[in-house]
Amino acid sequence: xxxxxxxxxSADMVIAIVTFLFILLASAWLVSYTREKMELSETxxxxxxxxxxxxxxxxxxxxxxxxxxxxxxxxxxxxxxYSIGLARSYSQKNSDVEGHGKSAGLTINNYMVxxxxxxxxxxxxxxxxxxxxxxILGILGPDYEFQLSINVWNGTGYxxxxxxxxxxxxxxxxxxxxxxxxxxGGNWTNVMLKIWKNCEKVIC
Amino acid sequence: MLTKKAIIFTLDSILALIVTVTIITGxxxxxxxxxxxxxxxxxxNRIGQDSLTLLEKDQILKQAVETGSNATIAxxxxxxxxxxxxxxxxxxxxxxxxxxTVKTGCSSSDESLIVRRVFIASFTTYYAEAELWYKRGSY
Numbered sequence: 001x002x003x004x005x006x007x008x009x010s011a012d013m014v015i016a017i018v019t020f021l022f023i024l025l026a027s028a029w030l031v032s033y034t035r036e037k038m039e040l041s042e043t044x045x046x047x048x049x050x051x052x053x054x055x056x057x058x059x060x061x062x063x064x065x066x067x068x069x070x071x072x073x074x075x076x077x078x079x080x081x082y083s084i085g086l087a088r089s090y091s092q093k094n095s096d097v098e099g100h101g102k103s104a105g106l107t108i109n110n111y112m113v114x115x116x117x118x119x120x121x122x123x124x125x126x127x128x129x130x131x132x133x134x135x136i137l138g139i140l141g142p143d144y145e146f147q148l149s150i151n152v153w154n155g156t157g158y159x160x161x162x163x164x165x166x167x168x169x170x171x172x173x174x175x176x177x178x179x180x181x182x183x184x185g186g187n188w189t190n191v192m193l194k195i196w197k198n199c200e201k202v203i204c
Numbered sequence: 205m206l207t208k209k210a211i212i213f214t215l216d217s218i219l220a221l222i223v224t225v226t227i228i229t230g231x232x233x234x235x236x237x238x239x240x241x242x243x244x245x246x247x248x249n250r251i252g253q254d255s256l257t258l259l260e261k262d263q264i265l266k267q268a269v270e271t272g273s274n275a276t277i278a279x280x281x282x283x284x285x286x287x288x289x290x291x292x293x294x295x296x297x298x299x300x301x302x303x304x305t306v307k308t309g310c311s312s313s314d315e316s317l318i319v320r321r322v323f324i325a326s327f328t329t330y331y332a333e334a335e336l337w338y339k340r341g342s343y
Contacts, residue, residue: 015217019224026228034235052246112257153283178247179285181254183261188283 040173043197046141047176051195054137058148059180059191060111061085062118069121076125077132084122084136086191087182088115114184114191119150119162126164133164143198153188165194172196244338249317251288252336255280256321259292265332269294269325274305281307289313291335302330313337 063085071080088110122133133139139146147165151158161184168175175196182189259265264276274294281290289310294303316337323330 012214012217015221019217019221023224023228030231030235037235052250112254113261158283179251181251181258183258186262188258188262188280 043141044174044176047144047174047195047197048178050139050141050144051176051178051193054139054146054195055178055180055191055193057083057137058086058193059114059182060087062087062089062110062115069115069117073125073129076129078135081136084133086114086118086122087111088113112180112182114150114182114189116185119184122148123162123164130165139195141197145196145198147194149190149192149194150184151190151192152184153190158190168194168196169198172198245317248288248336248338249319251284252290252317252319252334253321255284255290256292256319256332256334259332260321260323265294265323265330266325268303269330272303274303277303277305278308281305287339289337289339293333293335295331295333297329297331310339313340 061083063081064083065081066085066089068076068081068084126133134144134146137146145166145168147163147167149160149164150162152161153159175194177192177194179193180191182191256265259277259280264280268274268277274292277292281292284290284307288307290307291310292305293301295301316335318333318335320331320333323332
Protein backbone atom coordinates (compact mmCIF):
# COMPACT_ATOMS: atom_id res chain seq x y z
CA UNK A 1 0.00 0.00 0.00
CA UNK A 2 1.47 3.27 -1.05
CA UNK A 3 1.91 5.86 1.66
CA UNK A 4 -0.07 8.99 1.09
CA UNK A 5 1.32 12.21 2.26
CA UNK A 6 -0.84 15.18 2.97
CA UNK A 7 -0.43 18.58 4.39
CA UNK A 8 -2.12 19.39 7.70
CA UNK A 9 -1.19 23.01 7.78
CA SER A 10 1.17 25.35 6.10
CA ALA A 11 2.81 28.61 6.90
CA ASP A 12 0.23 30.26 4.65
CA MET A 13 -2.56 29.01 6.88
CA VAL A 14 -0.84 30.30 9.99
CA ILE A 15 -0.39 33.70 8.38
CA ALA A 16 -4.01 33.67 7.26
CA ILE A 17 -5.26 32.86 10.78
CA VAL A 18 -3.11 35.58 12.29
CA THR A 19 -4.30 38.09 9.70
CA PHE A 20 -7.92 37.12 10.24
CA LEU A 21 -7.65 37.51 14.01
CA PHE A 22 -5.89 40.82 13.57
CA ILE A 23 -8.67 42.11 11.31
CA LEU A 24 -11.32 40.85 13.71
CA LEU A 25 -9.77 42.58 16.71
CA ALA A 26 -9.11 45.76 14.75
CA SER A 27 -12.76 45.83 13.61
CA ALA A 28 -14.00 45.42 17.15
CA TRP A 29 -11.76 48.23 18.32
CA LEU A 30 -12.84 50.48 15.44
CA VAL A 31 -16.52 49.92 16.26
CA SER A 32 -15.91 50.85 19.88
CA TYR A 33 -13.86 53.92 18.89
CA THR A 34 -16.49 55.07 16.38
CA ARG A 35 -19.29 54.70 18.87
CA GLU A 36 -17.42 56.72 21.49
CA LYS A 37 -16.63 59.42 18.94
CA MET A 38 -20.27 59.60 17.85
CA GLU A 39 -21.45 59.87 21.45
CA LEU A 40 -19.05 62.77 22.08
CA SER A 41 -20.17 64.43 18.87
CA GLU A 42 -23.85 64.05 19.77
CA THR A 43 -23.23 65.47 23.24
CA UNK A 44 -21.35 68.40 21.72
CA UNK A 45 -24.20 69.03 19.25
CA UNK A 46 -26.71 68.92 22.08
CA UNK A 47 -24.67 71.37 24.16
CA UNK A 48 -24.31 73.74 21.19
CA UNK A 49 -28.04 73.72 20.47
CA UNK A 50 -28.96 74.23 24.12
CA UNK A 51 -26.47 77.08 24.60
CA UNK A 52 -27.74 79.00 21.58
CA UNK A 53 -31.37 78.51 22.54
CA UNK A 54 -30.82 79.50 26.18
CA UNK A 55 -28.89 82.64 25.26
CA UNK A 56 -31.56 83.65 22.77
CA UNK A 57 -34.25 83.40 25.43
CA UNK A 58 -32.16 85.24 28.02
CA UNK A 59 -31.07 88.13 25.81
CA UNK A 60 -34.04 88.56 23.50
CA UNK A 61 -37.03 88.04 25.81
CA UNK A 62 -38.18 89.47 29.15
CA UNK A 63 -39.25 86.06 30.38
CA UNK A 64 -42.67 84.64 31.10
CA UNK A 65 -44.15 86.27 33.05
CA UNK A 66 -42.12 89.34 32.15
CA UNK A 67 -42.29 90.56 35.75
CA UNK A 68 -40.84 87.33 37.17
CA UNK A 69 -38.72 89.36 39.60
CA UNK A 70 -41.89 90.08 41.56
CA UNK A 71 -41.99 86.52 42.80
CA UNK A 72 -40.49 85.70 46.16
CA UNK A 73 -37.62 83.28 46.35
CA UNK A 74 -39.90 80.51 47.59
CA UNK A 75 -42.34 81.04 44.70
CA UNK A 76 -39.62 81.15 42.07
CA UNK A 77 -40.09 77.77 40.44
CA UNK A 78 -41.45 76.13 37.30
CA UNK A 79 -45.03 76.36 38.56
CA UNK A 80 -45.03 80.15 38.34
CA UNK A 81 -42.09 81.06 36.11
CA TYR A 82 -42.24 79.47 32.66
CA SER A 83 -39.29 81.24 31.12
CA ILE A 84 -36.40 83.39 32.38
CA GLY A 85 -35.48 86.39 30.27
CA LEU A 86 -33.16 89.28 31.07
CA ALA A 87 -34.55 91.80 28.60
CA ARG A 88 -36.47 94.74 29.98
CA SER A 89 -40.18 94.16 30.37
CA TYR A 90 -42.53 95.62 27.77
CA SER A 91 -44.39 97.60 30.40
CA GLN A 92 -41.34 99.62 31.35
CA LYS A 93 -40.90 103.11 30.02
CA ASN A 94 -38.84 102.88 26.93
CA SER A 95 -36.38 105.71 26.75
CA ASP A 96 -35.41 104.54 23.29
CA VAL A 97 -38.81 105.72 22.11
CA GLU A 98 -38.18 109.21 23.35
CA GLY A 99 -34.78 109.24 21.76
CA HIS A 100 -35.89 107.99 18.38
CA GLY A 101 -39.10 109.91 18.17
CA LYS A 102 -40.82 108.93 14.96
CA SER A 103 -38.54 105.99 14.34
CA ALA A 104 -39.71 104.28 17.54
CA GLY A 105 -41.14 101.39 15.58
CA LEU A 106 -37.71 99.84 15.32
CA THR A 107 -37.05 99.89 19.05
CA ILE A 108 -40.51 99.80 20.62
CA ASN A 109 -39.66 96.64 22.46
CA ASN A 110 -36.75 96.07 24.77
CA TYR A 111 -35.24 93.37 22.63
CA MET A 112 -31.61 92.98 23.66
CA VAL A 113 -31.74 95.70 26.28
CA UNK A 114 -31.02 94.04 29.60
CA UNK A 115 -32.78 94.74 32.88
CA UNK A 116 -30.41 95.20 35.82
CA UNK A 117 -33.03 94.11 38.37
CA UNK A 118 -33.48 90.79 36.63
CA UNK A 119 -29.76 90.15 36.47
CA UNK A 120 -29.30 91.10 40.11
CA UNK A 121 -32.15 88.82 41.14
CA UNK A 122 -30.70 85.95 39.20
CA UNK A 123 -27.29 86.50 40.79
CA UNK A 124 -28.71 86.90 44.30
CA UNK A 125 -30.59 83.60 44.20
CA UNK A 126 -27.88 81.71 42.39
CA UNK A 127 -26.56 79.21 44.90
CA UNK A 128 -29.92 77.99 46.17
CA UNK A 129 -31.87 78.28 42.91
CA UNK A 130 -29.25 76.96 40.53
CA UNK A 131 -31.13 73.75 39.77
CA UNK A 132 -34.37 75.67 39.28
CA UNK A 133 -32.58 77.90 36.77
CA UNK A 134 -31.42 74.83 34.91
CA UNK A 135 -34.92 73.38 34.72
CA ILE A 136 -36.57 76.59 33.59
CA LEU A 137 -33.84 77.41 31.05
CA GLY A 138 -34.00 73.88 29.67
CA ILE A 139 -30.47 72.76 30.55
CA LEU A 140 -31.73 69.29 31.35
CA GLY A 141 -29.14 66.91 29.94
CA PRO A 142 -27.45 64.41 32.26
CA ASP A 143 -24.82 66.21 34.38
CA TYR A 144 -25.12 69.37 32.29
CA GLU A 145 -23.91 72.48 34.09
CA PHE A 146 -23.71 76.13 33.07
CA GLN A 147 -22.05 79.43 33.78
CA LEU A 148 -23.56 82.75 32.72
CA SER A 149 -21.32 85.83 32.63
CA ILE A 150 -22.40 89.41 32.09
CA ASN A 151 -19.39 91.45 30.92
CA VAL A 152 -19.85 95.21 30.56
CA TRP A 153 -17.70 97.45 28.38
CA ASN A 154 -15.77 100.02 30.43
CA GLY A 155 -14.32 101.98 27.55
CA THR A 156 -11.22 99.85 27.08
CA GLY A 157 -12.31 96.31 27.89
CA TYR A 158 -15.09 94.11 29.26
CA UNK A 159 -15.50 93.87 33.04
CA UNK A 160 -16.98 90.70 34.44
CA UNK A 161 -19.86 92.34 36.30
CA UNK A 162 -22.00 89.30 37.08
CA UNK A 163 -21.23 85.60 37.10
CA UNK A 164 -23.97 83.06 37.73
CA UNK A 165 -23.39 79.32 37.81
CA UNK A 166 -20.56 76.87 38.34
CA UNK A 167 -16.98 76.88 37.11
CA UNK A 168 -16.04 74.16 34.61
CA UNK A 169 -13.86 71.45 36.08
CA UNK A 170 -10.42 71.15 34.49
CA UNK A 171 -11.13 67.49 33.62
CA UNK A 172 -14.06 68.31 31.38
CA UNK A 173 -13.22 67.42 27.78
CA UNK A 174 -15.24 70.15 26.09
CA UNK A 175 -16.95 73.31 27.21
CA UNK A 176 -19.32 74.96 24.77
CA UNK A 177 -19.20 78.71 24.86
CA UNK A 178 -21.71 81.05 23.22
CA UNK A 179 -21.62 84.84 23.14
CA UNK A 180 -24.26 87.45 22.52
CA UNK A 181 -24.05 91.20 22.65
CA UNK A 182 -26.65 93.50 24.18
CA UNK A 183 -27.10 96.81 25.93
CA UNK A 184 -26.95 97.01 29.73
CA GLY A 185 -27.26 100.33 31.50
CA GLY A 186 -26.55 102.03 28.19
CA ASN A 187 -23.24 100.14 27.87
CA TRP A 188 -22.20 97.49 25.38
CA THR A 189 -22.40 94.16 27.08
CA ASN A 190 -21.15 90.70 26.27
CA VAL A 191 -23.40 87.93 27.59
CA MET A 192 -21.43 84.71 27.67
CA LEU A 193 -22.83 81.27 28.40
CA LYS A 194 -20.70 78.21 29.01
CA ILE A 195 -22.29 74.76 29.11
CA TRP A 196 -20.55 71.47 29.70
CA LYS A 197 -21.20 67.90 30.74
CA ASN A 198 -19.70 67.27 34.14
CA CYS A 199 -19.39 63.51 34.03
CA GLU A 200 -18.35 61.69 30.89
CA LYS A 201 -17.75 58.24 32.27
CA VAL A 202 -20.06 55.29 31.81
CA ILE A 203 -20.94 55.30 35.48
CA CYS A 204 -20.96 58.54 37.42
CA MET B 205 19.20 11.77 2.40
CA LEU B 206 17.38 13.97 0.06
CA THR B 207 17.20 17.64 0.91
CA LYS B 208 13.63 18.67 0.76
CA LYS B 209 12.81 22.15 -0.17
CA ALA B 210 9.58 23.65 0.97
CA ILE B 211 7.85 26.96 0.74
CA ILE B 212 7.75 28.77 4.10
CA PHE B 213 5.30 31.38 2.95
CA THR B 214 3.94 32.48 -0.37
CA LEU B 215 3.87 35.78 -2.13
CA ASP B 216 0.06 35.66 -1.83
CA SER B 217 0.17 35.86 1.92
CA ILE B 218 2.63 38.72 1.85
CA LEU B 219 0.40 40.65 -0.52
CA ALA B 220 -2.60 39.90 1.68
CA LEU B 221 -0.77 41.22 4.71
CA ILE B 222 0.28 44.39 2.89
CA VAL B 223 -3.25 45.05 1.67
CA THR B 224 -4.72 44.43 5.12
CA VAL B 225 -2.28 46.71 6.90
CA THR B 226 -2.77 49.45 4.26
CA ILE B 227 -6.56 49.35 4.57
CA ILE B 228 -6.52 49.42 8.35
CA THR B 229 -3.95 52.21 8.47
CA GLY B 230 -5.96 54.28 5.99
CA UNK B 231 -9.17 53.73 7.93
CA UNK B 232 -7.57 54.74 11.20
CA UNK B 233 -6.03 57.90 9.77
CA UNK B 234 -9.35 58.91 8.21
CA UNK B 235 -11.30 58.32 11.40
CA UNK B 236 -8.81 60.17 13.56
CA UNK B 237 -9.17 63.38 11.54
CA UNK B 238 -10.46 66.28 13.56
CA UNK B 239 -13.84 67.24 12.22
CA UNK B 240 -14.39 70.87 11.40
CA UNK B 241 -16.65 72.59 13.87
CA UNK B 242 -19.92 73.15 12.04
CA UNK B 243 -21.20 75.97 14.23
CA UNK B 244 -18.63 78.62 13.42
CA UNK B 245 -20.64 80.26 10.68
CA UNK B 246 -23.77 80.34 12.83
CA UNK B 247 -21.88 81.97 15.68
CA UNK B 248 -20.41 84.51 13.27
CA ASN B 249 -23.85 85.29 11.87
CA ARG B 250 -25.23 85.77 15.35
CA ILE B 251 -22.39 88.12 16.36
CA GLY B 252 -22.95 90.12 13.18
CA GLN B 253 -26.68 90.45 13.81
CA ASP B 254 -26.11 91.40 17.44
CA SER B 255 -23.48 93.97 16.52
CA LEU B 256 -25.69 95.78 14.04
CA THR B 257 -28.66 95.60 16.41
CA LEU B 258 -26.60 97.02 19.24
CA LEU B 259 -25.16 99.81 17.06
CA GLU B 260 -28.65 100.70 15.89
CA LYS B 261 -30.26 100.60 19.34
CA ASP B 262 -27.45 102.70 20.81
CA GLN B 263 -28.04 105.25 18.01
CA ILE B 264 -24.44 104.92 16.90
CA LEU B 265 -25.43 104.24 13.30
CA LYS B 266 -27.75 107.25 13.28
CA GLN B 267 -25.03 109.50 14.71
CA ALA B 268 -22.48 108.19 12.23
CA VAL B 269 -24.68 109.20 9.32
CA GLU B 270 -25.63 112.55 10.79
CA THR B 271 -22.15 113.57 11.94
CA GLY B 272 -20.12 111.84 9.28
CA SER B 273 -17.85 110.31 11.93
CA ASN B 274 -17.38 106.56 12.28
CA ALA B 275 -15.11 106.74 15.35
CA THR B 276 -17.60 105.10 17.69
CA ILE B 277 -18.27 102.31 15.22
CA ALA B 278 -14.52 101.71 15.05
CA UNK B 279 -14.28 101.51 18.84
CA UNK B 280 -17.12 98.99 18.94
CA UNK B 281 -15.62 96.83 16.21
CA UNK B 282 -12.30 96.77 18.07
CA UNK B 283 -14.11 95.54 21.18
CA UNK B 284 -15.27 92.37 19.40
CA UNK B 285 -13.36 89.11 19.97
CA UNK B 286 -9.83 89.07 18.53
CA UNK B 287 -10.45 86.16 16.16
CA UNK B 288 -13.30 87.95 14.39
CA UNK B 289 -12.84 90.49 11.60
CA UNK B 290 -15.57 92.91 10.56
CA UNK B 291 -16.21 95.60 8.00
CA UNK B 292 -19.29 97.75 8.53
CA UNK B 293 -20.60 99.77 5.59
CA UNK B 294 -23.34 102.31 5.94
CA UNK B 295 -25.33 102.54 2.72
CA UNK B 296 -28.18 104.50 1.31
CA UNK B 297 -31.09 102.76 -0.33
CA UNK B 298 -29.48 103.30 -3.72
CA UNK B 299 -26.62 101.08 -2.42
CA UNK B 300 -24.13 103.93 -2.40
CA UNK B 301 -21.68 103.58 0.47
CA UNK B 302 -21.64 106.51 2.85
CA UNK B 303 -19.05 105.17 5.29
CA UNK B 304 -16.90 102.09 5.65
CA THR B 305 -15.29 100.99 8.92
CA VAL B 306 -12.77 98.17 9.17
CA LYS B 307 -11.78 96.52 12.42
CA THR B 308 -8.13 97.13 13.30
CA GLY B 309 -5.76 94.45 12.07
CA CYS B 310 -8.11 92.89 9.55
CA SER B 311 -7.55 92.24 5.87
CA SER B 312 -9.95 90.81 3.32
CA SER B 313 -10.97 87.19 3.22
CA ASP B 314 -12.59 84.82 0.75
CA GLU B 315 -14.74 83.13 3.36
CA SER B 316 -16.97 85.79 4.79
CA LEU B 317 -20.63 86.28 5.45
CA ILE B 318 -22.78 89.36 5.27
CA VAL B 319 -25.55 90.58 7.54
CA ARG B 320 -27.65 93.70 7.15
CA ARG B 321 -29.86 95.88 9.30
CA VAL B 322 -32.08 98.77 8.35
CA PHE B 323 -32.04 101.95 10.38
CA ILE B 324 -33.42 105.45 10.18
CA ALA B 325 -31.51 108.69 10.50
CA SER B 326 -32.91 112.15 9.88
CA PHE B 327 -36.17 110.58 8.70
CA THR B 328 -34.33 108.74 5.94
CA THR B 329 -33.88 105.02 5.59
CA TYR B 330 -30.40 103.59 5.42
CA TYR B 331 -28.96 100.17 5.97
CA ALA B 332 -25.85 98.89 7.64
CA GLU B 333 -24.04 95.99 6.06
CA ALA B 334 -21.51 94.01 8.07
CA GLU B 335 -19.09 91.56 6.48
CA LEU B 336 -17.59 89.12 8.97
CA TRP B 337 -14.95 86.45 8.83
CA TYR B 338 -12.52 84.63 11.08
CA LYS B 339 -8.87 85.60 11.08
CA ARG B 340 -6.63 83.04 9.42
CA GLY B 341 -5.43 80.36 11.84
CA SER B 342 -8.02 81.23 14.46
CA TYR B 343 -10.07 78.03 13.92
